[in-house]
Amino acid sequence: MRKRIAALALASVMALSLIGCGGKSNSASSAGVSGDFTGTAKGMGGDVTVTLTLTDSKITGCTAEGVDETQGIGTLALDQLPGQIAETGSIAVDGVTGATITSDAIKEAAAAALTAAGLNPDDFKTAVENNGEKAEDSTVDADIVIVGAGGAGMTAAITAAEEGKSVVILESQSMVGGNSVRATGGMNAGKTVYQDENEFGEAAGVEKTLKTAAEKYADNETITALAKTVSEQWAEYQANPTGYFDSVELMELDTMVGGKGINDPELVETLCSNSADAIDWLDEHGITLHNVASFGGASVKRIHRPVDADGKTISVGSYMIPLLQENCEKAGVQILLNTTANEILTDANGAAVGVKATGASGETVTVNAKAVVLTTGGFGANLDMVTEYKPELKGFMTTNAAGAQGQGIEMATAIGAGTVDMDQIQIxxxxxxxxxxxxxxxxxxxxxxxxxxxxxxxxxxxxxxxxxxxxxxxxxxxxxxxxxxxxxxxxxxxxxxxxxxxxxxxxxxxxxxxxxxxxxxxxxxxxxxxxxxxxxxxxxxxxxxxxxxxxxxxxxxxxxxxxxxVHHTMGGLTINTNTEVLKEDGSVIPGLFAAGEVTGGVHGANRLGGNAVADFTVFGRIAGKAASDYAA
Missing domain, CATH: 3.90.700.10 (Succinate dehydrogenase/fumarate reductase flavoprotein, catalytic domain)
Incomplete structure (x- = not known):
């Protein structure tokens, strides 16, 4: 019996000795595992690697890398989730909305790191619960409140801040960008100096557009007048072919024909006549779109794209959005994330004077302002709303960001705003x-x-x-x-x-x-x-x-x-060329402005590729200036 007890004791000592012999990256004792452990999982663009720091089998640190994850989307998850994992000690943290694949990869890689440490990942998947405490309700005062931190919202904010106004942006999601950050092509702009760097060879495209205008839209006065002007310009160019052929009127014609002639001609003229200047404005803010190429529905090479250091084209949205955000920060714009606006505040005269919103923990955030700008995007992610207006799209997948729920349209119509082309939804x-x-x-x-x-x-x-x-x-x-x-x-x-x-x-x-x-x-x-x-x-x-x-x-x-x-909703709030939101009877709602996909009338029945970025840049600038003038 004594021999058996002695043998058991010796075995226990040997086992403890073996446990204590691990290296730094895999050391263990009766207290638990300590060290740094790494795991890898497949992300959106490639491998995502997570390194966990463990102290006595508890997560005390976390870092993540994923060099191929999408800028402005996946990179947000890489920035946010490691800190949450380290703080909570759990790998069951909430992912970043809109960056699900990268978020899941981070959590899978963290689980792999725990496995590498000899631990069971399931033991670290305790749901991170809110402690039940709600942040205090708050009130913010600003000259201008902007709802939506996509391309239009941040462009408007930069413009207003440069006019000397205090600006607050409310964003329902945990990141800026909306649908804008998902834009892959570029920005249409007519008659720019960058087009002249190309040799002109699109005669057939111009003539095809003129033929289409004559055959299909002879009864459309706007298209007929534009076609007449473009025909004259084209004849003049053919007689003296210098530079690259394009014109504001040809861009207008392409946009109207592409939109099947139901576009608002004044909004189209505003879009196209300000597009070249918008390229220059972006240049002034460190956003360079100089590479010009062909795109669907355009008669000539007109889409302006960014390139990387090697001259290769890159996605326009993931390039522009971080730079717009950087410009907002430099201009002192306050951006409140995870803050969902749900009501436009009005005074006794019906003028917009602020917004009421709900914060991340359910608190009420009230922003009092002299002007309100809606840049909430469309409703392409709200598939119930999509099928309400276009039942034949039931069951289609969507390319839209999660925040494109149509809430801006609903808030504005609640105070009398009119809408246009709501059944025009692009796939x-x-x-x-x-x-x-x-x-x-x-x-x-x-x-x-x-x-x-x-x-x-x-x-x-x-x-x-x-x-x-x-x-x-x-x-x-x-x-x-x-x-x-x-x-x-x-x-x-x-x-x-x-x-x-x-x-x-x-x-x-x-x-x-x-x-x-x-x-x-x-x-x-x-x-x-x-x-x-x-x-x-x-x-x-x-x-x-x-x-x-x-x-x-x-x-x-x-x-x-x-x-x-489902890709783009062409319908939305009715606006004029000054981006003022109009009531059903065509009168202006004082103090309320809108730009980007939340509006209707610009694109008609079909948006041309490259016109969305032009839309949010041109009308975002106009909204920022108009709201500033109103708030003066």
Whole structure:
């Protein structure tokens, strides 16, 4: 018996000795595990790595890295979640709304780090509960309150601050950006100096637009007058072809034709005539959009895009939004995140004099102001509201940010605001079929083609979004493949990001790519060879495409499976060219202004790609100045 007890004691000592022999990064004692442990998980753009610092088997520190996560979206999760994990000691913290994939990757990587430490991650998934304490109600006074921290809101805020006004922005989400940060293409601007850096070769595009205007819109006075002016400008240019051909009127014509002629002509003229100046204003604020390319619905190369240090194109939203936020901070603009506005305050005369909102813990935040600017975005993420106005879109996926719920429209109509074109809801033809990620229209403008399940082209790829989407939905399975080659990949950080995110299939030959796509290999190879011939001839007898760029003949080849998704709501609040919100009878609601996707009338029945950034920049500036003048 004594021998058995002695043996058990010796075994216990040896076990304790073995436990104590671990290194610094995996040390343990009767008190628990201490050290730094690392785990990795798949994020939106690539690997996300989390390092946990453990002290006696408790999380006391956390860092996260993910160099390929989306700027302004995934990077917000990387900034916010590690601190919450370290503070709470739990990996069950709430993710960042709008950055779900990156948030989940951080938590999965943290779980992997705990596993590496020899601990059970489930023991660290205790829900982090609110302690039940509500922050105190508060009141803020400002010259101008802006609701929504997207592109329009921050542009308006910068403009108003530069006018010497105190500005507060309320944002319902935990990050700035809204739909603006998701914009991938660029900004349309007519007749800029950066267009002149291109050799003009879009005669067919101009003539096609003039022909469309004559054949389809002869009874539309605005379109007819614009077409007459553009015809005269075009004839003059042909007689003396210097520089690059574009004009404010051609941009207006493209916008009106794209919108099927139901746009408000005065708002369209305001958008286009101020677009070039808006590019210069962005320049003054450190935001450079000088690379010019083709985009759907535009007669000529007009979309202005950012590039990285290597000259590769990058997504416009994730580039612009952090810089707009930086400009807001420099200008002293106060941004209240996680603060949802729910009521516009009015005085006895019906003028807007502030906003009432709800803070993160349920507290009431009241902002008293001399003017209110609504920049809350549209309602594309509110699929019940979408189907209310357009029932045939029931069941569609959406590309919209979570905050695009239509609350700005509802708050304004509650005090008598009018609306326009609410049933005009745009679907985008290139939404990644598995994740609903938006695939930029710029790929098609730069030469990509769309291929159906039979391995064939089926539409002019740079037609307007409504036309391309309708054609895609009519194909087998209601999807298509967006095809690019290595030359396009080399020129675009955006495409490289899609590859890293796992959106693409690839092949060294057309036949190999066709097999990876699951289409008829021979038919696909024939389609691609035929298309390359059309590029050489600058003529597409099948579908009348007039924008060709380069042949797709540099291996390897890549394809992304895409489908249509709810993208933009063209309808919204009725405004005038000074961004004042109008009542149903057309009279002005004093002190209330609006800009961006919350408004209607600018885009008509279909928004052209590149016009959303132009919209929020041009009208955001006007709203900021108009509100400042009113608040003087």
């Amino acid at each position: 985008h033809p290139t939404v990644e079929a598995n994740t609903a990620a938006l695939i930029t229209e710029g790929l098609r403008g730069d030469g990509a083609v769309l291929i159906n399940a039979e391995g064939k082209r089926f539409i002019d790829e740079v037609g307007t979004r409504d036309v391309v989407s309708a054609a895609e939905i009519a194909q087998t399975g209601s999807y298509s493949w967006l095809v690019v080659d290595q030359a396009m990949v080399d020129a675009s950080s955006v495409i490289q990001g899609y590859i890293k995110k796992g959106y693409t299939v690839t092949g060294e030959t057309y036949e190999e790519l066709g097999k990876a796509m699951g289409v008829d290999e021979a038919a696909f190879a024939e389609t691609m060879n035929t298309w390359n011939g059309y590029v050489d001839a600058k003529n597409d007898p099948d579908f009348g495409r007039t924008s060709f760029a380069n042949k797709l003949d540099t291996a390897p080849y890549y394809a992304i499976k895409v489908t249509a998704g």
